[in-house]
Amino acid sequence: MESNRQYLTKRALMYGAFLSLCWGPVTAQQYAHASHAPVQHTRVSLEQALKAVASRINKKLVYDTRQLAGKQAHTVSAGLPADRLLEEILTNTGLTYRVEGDLLVIFPGDVTDGASSNRSIRQQLTVRGHVKSADGEPLVGVSVSIKGTTTTVSTGISGQYSITAPEDATLVFALIGFVKQEQAVAGRTQVDVLLEEDNQALSEVVVTALGIKREEKALGYGVSVVKGEDLTDAISNNWSDALKGKVAGLNLTQTGSGPLNSTRINLRGDRSLDINGNEALVVIDGIPMINGKISSGVDQAYGAGASGVDKDIPIDFGNGLSDINPDDIESVTVLKGAAASALYGSRAANGALIITTKSGRRREGGIGITVNSNTSIQDVLRWPDWQYEYGQGNNNRNANGDLYYSYHLSEDGANTGSTSSAFGPRFDGQYYFQYDPEIEGQSVDRRLWRPYTDNIKGFWRTGLNFTNSVALDGATDRFSARASLTHTKNEWIMPNTGFERIVASLNSSAHLSKNLQVNAKMSYTAKSSDNLPGTGYNNQSIGYFMIFQNPNVDLEWYRPIWKQGKEQLEQIHPFSSYIENPYLIAYEMTNGLKSNTVEGNLQGIYTFDDRWSLMVRSGLNMRQDKRDNRRPYNTANFPQGYYKEQDVYFFESNTDMLLTYQNKLTPAIDLRASLGANAMRYESKTNNAIARGLLLPGIYKLSNALEQALADNDLQRRRTNSVYGFVNFSYRDLVFLDITGRNDWSSTLPDGNNSYFYPSVSSSYILSDIFSLPDAFTFAKARLSWAMVGNDTYPYRTAKYYSKTDFPGSAEAPSVLHNADLKPEISRSWEAGVNVALFNNRINTDVNVYTITTENQVLSVPLDITTGYSSAFINAGEIRNRGIEVMLSGSPVKNDNFSWTATATWSTNNNRILSLSEDVEGEEQIIATSGTATLLATVGGSIGDIWGFGLVRNPEGQVVFNGETGLALRPNDISKIGNAYADWRAGLVNEFQYKNWRFSATIDGQYGGLLYSQSHHKMTEQGKLRHTLLGRETMTVIGEGVVLNDDGSYSPNTTPVPIQTWYGDYYRRANIETNSFDASYLKLREVRLEYNLPVSVVSRWRLAGASIAVYGRDLAMISDFPIFDPETASLNGATIVPGVEMGQLPTPRTWGVNLRFQF
Template sequence: MKLIYLTLLTCCLAGVTPLAAQQTVTGRITDPNNEPLIGASVLIPGTNAGTVTNFDGDFELTVPSLNDTLLVTYVGYETLREPINGRTEVMFLLREGALDLNAVTVTALGIEREAKALGYAVQEIDGEQLDRVKDPNLINNLAGKLAGVRVTGGGSGIGSSSRIVIRGESSLSGDNQPLFVVNGVPINNDNGNNGGGNGNMAADYGNSAADINPDDIETITVLKGANATALYGSRAANGVVLITTKSGAGKRGIGASFSSNTTFERPLRIPEYQNSYGQGAGGQFAFGDGFGAGTNDNIDESWGPAFAGNPLIVQHNSPTSSGLRAGDFAVRPRTEDGQFADEATALPWTAAPGNIEDFFETGYTTINTVALYGGDEQRNFRLSYSNTANEGILPNTDLSRNNLTLDVGQNFLDQKLRVRANANYINSSSDNRPNNSYGTENVMYLWVWFGRQIQMNSLRDYWQPGQENIQQFNYNYNWHDNPYFTMYENTNAFDENRLFGNVNATYDFTDELQLMVRYGLDTYDELRTGRRAWSTQRFPRGQYREDNIFFQERNADFLLTYAPQIGETFTATISAGGNQMTQERRFRRTSANELAVPGVYSFNNAAIPLVNNQFNSRRRINSLYATANLGFRNFLYLDLSARNDWSSTLPAANNSYFYPSASLSAVLSEVIDFPAAVSFAKLRAGYGQVGADTDPYRLLGYFQFSSNTYGGQLLGTEDNLLANANLKPERLNTLEFGADLRFLRGRLGLDLTWYNNVSRDQILQVPVSQSSGYGARYFNAGEIESKGVELLLNGEPVSRGNFDWRVNLNFTRARSTVNELAPGIESYQLSSNYLTVLARPGERMGDVYGTGFVLIDTETNERVTVDDVADIKDTYAHLYDANGFPVRDPNLRRLGNYNPDFQLGLNNDFRIGNVDFGFLWDWSQGGVIMSRTLLIGGTSGMMAETAEYDRETTDFIGGTTRVTGVSELDRNGVVATGDGTYVPNTTALSARDFYWSHFNRDNETVGMYDATFLKLREARIGYNLPREWVSGIGAQRIRLSLIGRNLLLFTENPHFDPEVFSYGGGGIVPGVEDMATPSSRSFGFNLNVVF
């Protein structure tokens, strides 16, 4: 590994040489009326040197040479190029101009193409947009900014994984996430093994794309359809995110930049809890020892005494006559018969309304980046270092990341040979990543069982006196761990070293013939360590584990390009190339599940034999591909491509698969004389096909060895999945039509896309007869069809000398439908994490199913099934049994779909002189999410819904007609008489029985919420310091800004952000919130300096 690091870094450093001195040019820019143009851009083409004019239209620019050329631009005006010709003072006049139609964008394999020639939809975001309001996770920066793209986060706090899906879900077996490509080379975006298993709960260690420093990004281009992604092969079936990093290419002279971004985070939304009743049962509680020696002190529910009247009750933190706390059971003095010899003092029984909010801390994120860059006609370089430091809103959670990026380029042989190399080294580490989901290792789990009387400060001293590293102090010892003990003693640490980059060389044989060769590498080693202290609920004698994770992917490419000069009427570019991708993964885990000496975390301290697990995999794909880009009179463009892959994970008879694509672009404004208001008009159409292989080792059965032995030999078991040696590749076919219209010299633009994707031969894992000895089998079946509409609207309503207003709107509506499954299979289960996600023929992808209460139509005396509260009629009533409890229907019913009906992002940017401000709204309409927090917190008496009625005086006779968030009493329940008729329910329940039965954790219907939300995703206000202020320190530009993220949230859900999903099984589980860490609202500032 060290040799690989040194080799790439040596290649990168090879071309760096000293560069020239610089001089200063001043000037003014005006319009034809001699009015100053404020904010006009002045730069040297191909360099980073640039500035903007002030209120008087004046500028000052440091240039490498007085022989350079200045490029002057202003929105709505002609672009001006003028040599300096030795002058130190210049004057420029700009006239209203036309639309620039020659913009280029990055496409597959890193090839730059004119945007007007593309027959498919692409969308590009420049680095400046990412830099405005940063999120440490690159993927989160894309939310709300791209049509056809949905970004969701896992509820794990800082550094948690994010899920990105382009144009809906098209696979029944994968996570539907796109391929990430940096500078033409694919990189890994996995989150690896989640650390679960062997008694441990899962922890979210983040997704790999988050390693990229946003400050290093030049542009991000999203390729959405198979006609755009076919050249990347089978891994691009779900789209491609192309990232181009900053370089020194085209630069002259030496430049430097510095940016500092600091934000402070607080929880955006936490659940609403009741503050009328405390811990206990039946209105009774008194602390004894936390195990049951007192009155209901082993109960973790909140059906205890009311706070009204402030009674005095012994509690876990009550002082004792021995000077200890009542909860210090291990050290309190005892009598001969084992009773406590000291006395505990009763304390006022009062609510602690902010106790859970008090547990959260103010987190912060600081990202500092410094970059040095420069170049001349023959060579260039860019070197940057970035440090990211996070402290989470949960105590003792953190994330540290150091990025070192080097990019160098060198021209040889009169620029016929161009060599470029870039390397990105990242060290990421954390002392603690929080656990997820339902269980004692997740501190969020505690909040649905946490007595409403508990003052959080009473638990901060979490060791019993003299029992450090041996026995924790807590309010309840039967079920839970002290929350501070969990966060500070039961930790999940990791340290990862990653290197990715590539070396490429391009040689021009002639002006028409070019060869590019490239080698890319992405590799990382990661060590994860887990510690569990003595007295932990899951590991009473402690635990220590280590996970060693290794990943490496190597890509070798070549591309031969021929671009003959065949006149002005026709243009042609023909390319042919190949790729070999080799991927290797290794996972090793060693666990000591009991420790002999408390507080010593070493395998040498294991009290019982160590447990070992491991997994290795390798795969390879060999590919050949070709493209042809044909043009006619700057009007008609035809793109053709073909690729053939040979995959090692498919059987020899089916491991070769071919897929083509074709797209057509017609620039109508080149041949039709539109009204003057129409500046540009283009229609496009495309068809493409992508094949997809499968994971390794699905063709033949294999044995898994354990650490157990028999007769001195390791024991092994055959995998429960029946392999299939006849698997075929999946196929995705895409048909796309679109239009690109621009008006008023480009001040108004409309881009509209309709697409239809059909995915066939899905590789499914379906159950088989138990008599076979296996649980399931892989085979090809199924068809999914995805349709959607994407709309982009860009406008510049105002463009004056001192005031600009730009607006961008993106709209997405996507639907994925299951057309068919295998013969004889009526449904296919995609997930069963508390909520069942099923694929059924004729139904949508993302449909969720669960159980609910039995409803009776009192007019017909028939059972009815209701999937949505809007469908309930006045004649419907819940069925209750003879004891007054609602009857649950065990049959699954459709509860909705976790995908939104549509998404809309609206971004506004304003500039007034040197001040700029903007905001991004993100609206997601429709979809559902099921809250486990509501279900469990409802049964435990914690949630606000359980105190809407007085528990002592209310006659709790069930009969609600609400489907979700049940808490209303309307007496509309019925009981069966036995003769097919029903009579009103009159049996009263206790408050605890009523809410426990209605918020039953197995009754998913009650936990459903509409996932609609409107969020102020980003907001900022910035100020560019005047040139005369900054020139004294040698700077060209200094910008200060105040920033905010997730500042406002509008949703009907009172308890959590519906954008936060559960995390489990190695990935994000859509449609489920399961004891998730709250998302954060952040405020802060940004400083950018360019020298």
């Protein structure tokens, strides 16, 4: 028994020794010397050796025992592949092998004769590992490929990867900004890699105009790239919010008008006197998108007390930008300069945002699945400083001379309850006859005079937002695809408002042959809302109600909406017929939306050879909105109700062709040249059907119109045909030169002026390679560019067109004189910049300076009425923008477990109007008006200058008062009060990573700028804000300033003014100066804390990755602006007017949690 046990032990040890030779792990360093590995000797039988090899490669061994009897295995070398190992074992044995399916067959023959049989027996291994940077930080998105094949995977959120590869394969690890590294598998199943940063490269690939990918170092103009993951750190209803503070020179203007919150994107300042002609172009996967807005209401945000069909309130139905799903975005490249966007011609006179969507990637196991679930809550960021010490009243006094209150006539005195002002008695424990909601009238007994401090805040609720998405992607050698589906359900902070959105997208690519690649992309968005809030200073807006609500009025009194027994006929608004019931505004004055958007393109790329290729692409963008506005009976503007249906249709198609040639002209010079063409077709339609009154209340159908329903429509079409080309030269990767040219033919311009050419020249110099710089310089680049781009104009301005009227068969002559000689606006731009990286990329700075001059402005100038026209279009005016943009990033701390990266941006833009037309009276041009504030262009001034009446001041700057009345003197003429745009903007992003934890925070703000507030005017006039407590004790105010004496000298003002008169006059609506405020602010924009589950955990759950994050957006703000938020503008129909606040709605503050699972 003992001898048998010793025999078995000996055989097992010998068998194990042979297995260890076959399977023993080899480190990367050892494998580098594998060809010189020492010969290992063993005394194992040939039969046992072959069984060990068969086990290693998962094959069944088939052999004749007589042929193997008594034979010993020959010497073998460690680390050999299985086929080489078999050759060594069988050499000089008279035997060879072949593989048949799962069988390893041994038979007579010469193993050195490779032609004798099928010898392909390389074992397929599942190789796993982690890829990190040299300082131990996990690297996401590293391409891991098998050398010589197209098999590729990417590392996950923790730098992990998994790939199936032959045992003797070589893996290639590549990531932009790092040195490519190769690792031999050598039979290993675990291969971990550290990648070194490529200090010489710094050549990040960016997507430029026309969707062309270029190395950043080759560009002669400044670009900014925001990665897709940076857009989803703190999700909002409009993903473009995530760009704030991250791109120098970018200004996003929003109206704060509801959950969809349309955005005006501006790069490097306004260049056109047409306020709607300054928005950047948005391009998705090479196709321009429709980002315009069409109003459903009046074209003025100020509409107080107005009535009639033309005075419906502006509604923000959103623009195309908000329909993009941020989880589908791979990156956003911001082309700020004209040289960067010149290839888009007149479409990109104001720069461009190039959005690249995600595509399919090869995944281990075939298809990758990403599930993302996001839940967030919203409340109000900040409230105005209301006063709750005094109640409703107009300084009314009883027979004893005391302030009193009475809802309707009572024994205490006349009615004081119908005013909107709060200059009544202090809340001091007294009792008055007040409103009784039970009887919907005056209370029988006196009631406690008290404030309701929640009577505005209590109207707003905690908002909820749920976003869930699933994405599937994968790829093979010839095909890749990604499909995603996202559902968003929003319940905004205002009751009965919000929206629902579904976005489905598909992005695919197929190599149909060696030469032909076809790419297809399509997305569909369905968006709906039962109610979106109105905006502006209009009694249909909840902002209007907040202004007029009094401190002594309980919000609950309004909740029933309708008076008992008079449902749908008479609302509860007991204090003023001009102030609508807030719950009626929320639940009865609804603005519905059903929107469908389709966007996509089909692209074919044919590669003739290494030099020539042809790209053909056709894309479309189509959007259709069905909107309705419902207004019940018994409202100030529409006493008999109102109903409107509006159909809005946008369509744009773009077809491109691009022929490209690239070649190495000499060993030092590389050339790439392209010639292309584009055909653009655009159409928009609007159909309106309006019931001015309702026959039966509460029934919203056109057939229920009190009178015949009115209908009108609008149609606009435009076409642009273009040819373009560019040439890129590279000299030894040291100097780069780009030359571009584009010619557009526009249908909106007259014959003779509808053809215009846009050239550009840009260059880049890699100073760190051209010169010998100090060791501290890792990389240095200088760039310089010049470009000319332009703007055409709107349709139907070059010929005489007639309009329909309300009377069938009739037409209306135009009131605007056409101009058959209109020319396009032309912008010429110079830009210079430097990019420097120091201390092994620990510090990186990028600086741009630019000058942009725009001429041939298309202006509307007034005409004498005797001409038969009110105005005419002309070309005139010259605008100049100069600015500086700075980006500074760095890694103050980087080690194996912890890293801290920071990025700061700063920008300033100076705008100057150099000239206007001599035909413009007084050298002034109105850009926009909102209420009593006017954006006025004057020679020597700037776009964004706010003009209006202000205060009269003496030479020392003191306010001058009337010595008799005590009121401030009023100037005879308007003057410049300030400018809507900031002196400078800045942002700071910090990110900290500790093992699997990541924390990031973004702050941004602006310095300077002016904002006129209609809400401040009215709430001050009515005594609603805390600063109006000044003078309540004495009931008078003495203005701080001087009076003009008869001898021309000045003396201090000492004349008291009754408080209600004082606040009503000094802060009157026409006084733009006293109601305008510094728009500077600093915001804690984003905060995110994320935890990525360790690989050891997710692997047990059969996941590729998982993370959980909590985040916040717009969490805190520092600002002197007294209303909700200085980051606002007014909405004049479809026009966003900066520098003016009109009945602003609150800004939401967001808290959320995000779960992500990858399979």
